[in-house]
Amino acid sequence: MNDRPVIAVLVSGSGSNLQAIIDASERGEIPGRVGLVLSNKADAFGLERARKHGIPTAVVDHKMFAGREAFDAKLVEVIRASGAVLVCLAGFMRVVTPVFLRAFPHRILNIHPALLPSFPGTHGPAQALRYGVRFSGCTVHFLDEGVDTGPVIAQAIVPVHEDDTEESLAARILTEEHRIYPMAIRLFLEGRLTIEGRKVTTKGAEKIPDFSRRNPDA
Numbered sequence: 001m002n003d004r005p006v007i008a009v010l011v012s013g014s015g016s017n018l019q020a021i022i023d024a025s026e027r028g029e030i031p032g033r034v035g036l037v038l039s040n041k042a043d044a045f046g047l048e049r050a051r052k053h054g055i056p057t058a059v060v061d062h063k064m065f066a067g068r069e070a071f072d073a074k075l076v077e078v079i080r081a082s083g084a085v086l087v088c089l090a091g092f093m094r095v096v097t098p099v100f101l102r103a104f105p106h107r108i109l110n111i112h113p114a115l116l117p118s119f120p121g122t123h124g125p126a127q128a129l130r131y132g133v134r135f136s137g138c139t140v141h142f143l144d145e146g147v148d149t150g151p152v153i154a155q156a157i158v159p160v161h162e163d164d165t166e167e168s169l170a171a172r173i174l175t176e177e178h179r180i181y182p183m184a185i186r187l188f189l190e191g192r193l194t195i196e197g198r199k200v201t202t203k204g205a206e207k208i209p210d211f212s213r214r215n216p217d218a
């Protein structure tokens, strides 16, 4: 089990996506294992989740660094030491710099709680509610130098109900995040993703049930 490729997961909060990734890995659904959980916040519940599974953790507090580049250089150092071949941002609420991006080219994934390119940045579900869209969802994408602008790997859609609150919509979206993030990680580790410009092509996508969901029940 321990010779599987290492995934580093970066969290700032609850870490429910981290949990979905750990669970999928433990069930053998991902050909890799979480070998590092890194947080910029010492009290992130994600760290607790990692400890429960015997996964090494690290805290790099952004407030201890003079600037974003210095913070990112430390992240790079800690991740490199873990031997990770893939870096997954899972509710990691820091904007990273080219120092971080260039250290792991095309090897950083992010999950966002909206159907990008709609509603990037923070509070995706609240933005969707304010705008009045009928459907929202989530997106797993490769990280690039913009905010939530990188090539899209997978998306899932959920209906927006008229009586939704930010919390109820975020929870409905989160359920789908937990489904598509492990799937995207599996595709990456199986070497099935190719990036050409903005577009990601997926080898064997037609054989993946539910890979793209259309016309969901409202």
Ligand code: GAR
Pocket: 011, 012, 013, 014, 015, 016, 017, 018, 090, 091, 092, 093, 111, 112, 113, 121, 122, 123, 124, 174, 177
């Ligand atoms: C998730 O909904 C994730 O998509 C979002 O933070 C939440 C973290 O939940 N990320 C962003 O908004 C990034 N812009 P979790 O800690 O329970 O996985």
